[in-house]
Every structure is written in C-alpha cells, then in structure tokens.
Amino acid sequence: MSSEPESVFGQRVSVEQVEEGNDFAPKFDSSGLIPCVTTDFHSGEVLMVAVMNREALARTIATGEAHYWSRSRQQLWHKGATSGLVQKVAEMRIDDDQDCVWLRVEIAGGASCHVGYRSCFYRKVPVGAERTQGTTLEFLEHEKAFDPKAVYGDAPNPTQL
Numbered sequence: 001m002s003s004e005p006e007s008v009f010g011q012r013v014s015v016e017q018v019e020e021g022n023d024f025a026p027k028f029d030s031s032g033l034i035p036c037v038t039t040d041f042h043s044g045e046v047l048m049v050a051v052m053n054r055e056a057l058a059r060t061i062a063t064g065e066a067h068y069w070s071r072s073r074q075q076l077w078h079k080g081a082t083s084g085l086v087q088k089v090a091e092m093r094i095d096d097d098q099d100c101v102w103l104r105v106e107i108a109g110g111a112s113c114h115v116g117y118r119s120c121f122y123r124k125v126p127v128g129a130e131r132t133q134g135t136t137l138e139f140l141e142h143e144k145a146f147d148p149k150a151v152y153g154d155a156p157n158p159t160q161l
Helices: 004-008 015-020 054-063 148-152
Strands: 034-040 046-052 067-070 075-078 087-094 101-107
Touching (some): 046 101
C-alpha cells in the first residue's frame, strides 16, 4: 500500500484550488504529518487528537477505519487493532486550507483512550476564576470504560514521556 498514498491525493496548485475546489490535496507538515481531530459521530464529543502520515490517511480512506501515525512508536497505528476499540469512520472532513483532518467516528466498545476512559480529554484544566493556587487537573470522567491492563497486559504505555 506504500505506493497508493501518492495516487489518492491531488497536487496543491493554487490557493483557490485548495480552498474552493473539489480536489483533495492535503498539506502535510515538514515531518510528513497532518493533525487529525477525532470526535464521536453521535454526540460530537472530542475523543482524541492524533496525527496521520500519507499512508495512515490513505488507509483510513480505503478501509473506512481510523489509522494514525504513532510518533512515540514511529509506526502506523490502526486504532483498535489491539484493544478491539476500532473507530469506524462515519464522516471525514478537511479544513479550508486542507492542513487538518476531522474524523467523526463510531467506536466499538464505547471508548477511545488507551488509559481506559471514553475520551482522551478526561480531565479539565481550571482557568480564570476557577483556578486556585497551582494548576490541579479535575477529572471529568470518573469511571473507566475498560481496564487497560486486561486489554494491553503489561505492555509499555504507548505514550512515552
């Protein structure tokens, strides 16, 4: 599939073509990556933010299941391949200048976060009047949707510090 990504994407010719045309011509950064915001198709809740390289984006389009590029592991990542929490793409959108992808997904098992919560955004950062001394995070999700140790075993955490 390594030759396929080039054929899926159009050439970026002009601002007008990119912003107002029908050609899918995503702009990858200098590392060959494009950010991807992933939300629940039904609720609109933000589940995660990740990056895709050309192959991940092409595989997502071809299979209808979310694929990402893991910066920490430096490899293609089929979301849910290990956990079973596959993200089925209900809709894919691209922003105006085609440098950010938005996936609206349906998730098997009801969770997307490798830590076990439904969303990777399970904590709130207090701002303004909410903030007291220091910055103490507030948990918005209090129960995990699954047990990460039961799913992944003692495998190293996929997000390295």
